[in-house]
Amino acid sequence: MKPLNELTIVEARELLDKGEVTSRQLTEACLQQIKSLDGALHAYLEVYEEDALAAANRADDRRAEGSVLGPLDGIPVAIKDNMLLQGKSSTAGSKILQGYTATYDSTVVKKLVDAGSVILGRVNMDEFAMGSSTERSAYGPTKHPRDPERVPGGSSGGSAVAVAADMCLGALGSDTGGSIRQPASLCGIVGLKPTYGRVSRYGLIAMASSLDQIGPMTKCVEDSAIMLEAIQGQDKNDQTSSDEAYFKPFWKKSLQGVKIGLPKQAWTSQGVEDRVKEKTEAAVAALKSAGADLVEIDLPYADEALAVYYILMPCEVSANLSRFDGMRYGLRKQGLPLFETYAQSRAEGFGDEVMRRVLLGAFALSSGYIDAYYVRAKKVQTLIRQAYEHAFQNVDLIVTPTSPTTAFKFGEKMNDPIAMYLEDVFTVSVNVAGVPAISIPCEDDGGMPVGIQLIGKWFDEATLLSAARVLEAQLKTDN
């Protein structure tokens, strides 16, 4: 048998059901792995050892009484540092929230706890989820499990490494422009961004509210389905959560009759590494051998989507982050007049990338420029959405590489904001359109991982996950 911390959620649940392992054993195995590895990798910002063991004991007691709460009961998981858990610290990777204690539960974490999950701790991220490498955390970078000189991707880099290095069985990440899918791709795991509105954002420290979405990061596709089922649903505390029918997995055996669109721009665009090209092309071949009907499609505005994103997102950032003013919580510089209290607390508490985006947003929203930037970008967003609607009239799914690169070295893109932004070139349009997408690993040859992205129709996670699971199995056969 595999070491317990290496199990998938599906495998662990089977052993729990058979009475061959306990939640306590699973939790201890994860805690032990954290102790051995996390000094080097720095995925966790805080480990809740005592609480986790107590939660595991409660799960085992429920099982002994025959009152198991569901598929996640007793499963040890990690949460990203921007999801509130009452009474625990939550900093969004920022110095401005150092010492802040969450005053209420985020809906997603509450749902995980109510489903019996064991929360192991909170994991690292780029400050306020702004970055693609986790180098922007105010608490130090997280390292790639296969090469400590490389980044794990971001912003959910802590979640990706906690899963990839078997320091938990699954984790939650958040995705505004690729922050679940890109680190999943770079670390060789599965990452799912659900449809906008599928999962409540209540208690998620907001970056760009119209684009943010929480989703699972797991070792296999089925695990992502289990976690999504647990966290989804309309919430009275999130007006943008949808009344659409709940997601229910529907697994098919093949891709027979499934039409998949390949946007020609995705493989011809500059900056796609050879290894990414090679491995994703092999994955496309696997889609074909699994029975999919592949068609080349034209997805216009592929380039403009990133530009639209880098206007809309900073506008929302500049509004959302105005609450961090040193008044009610977080860092405050003392003994200064009011204006200086605001300005110095914020300048000391925020990192450079955060301030860059706040300023960019203030510019794009300012009088004289708002029509040329914000309003115009909202119009192009309508066109991008229409382009997806049009594409989905002819195909069931769209496939692209997840990221143009594999894991890069620390510092490589830190002084070039555009190079870092281009990491998201294949993922952002999905957030701009609001559709769901998943990244799954293409290979397991021991080299730097490569992910392939499948994009689905609005609220059709069932088709998306079913296809991803077939591809996952096909790739295992092919490799």
Place this chain on the structure above:
Amino acid sequence: MKLSKEEVAHLAKLSRLDLPEQKLEQMTKDFGSILEYVDSIQKVDVEGVEPFTMPSKSQGWREDVAFEADEATRELILTNFPERAGDLLAAPGVFEVPKK
């Protein structure tokens, strides 16, 4: 589109960010390449296109209703205050210059 250092300094003031000279220069430089990149949307034909708004699946507007916090929650909120005067939040005076 290019912004001058003075324009970036004005945005920093509006955003309540006290940036030293060197950072202002760096931000101004970064802005050059970022604005050049995002200006690609100026070429898109948006004649007759409506700005995107949230789809109707969401819940729309609601009344802003206060809810009662339990004692433990209240205490957590109070302990997060950077400065307290009893159970009140202490903040710098709006019209005062504080004594150091």
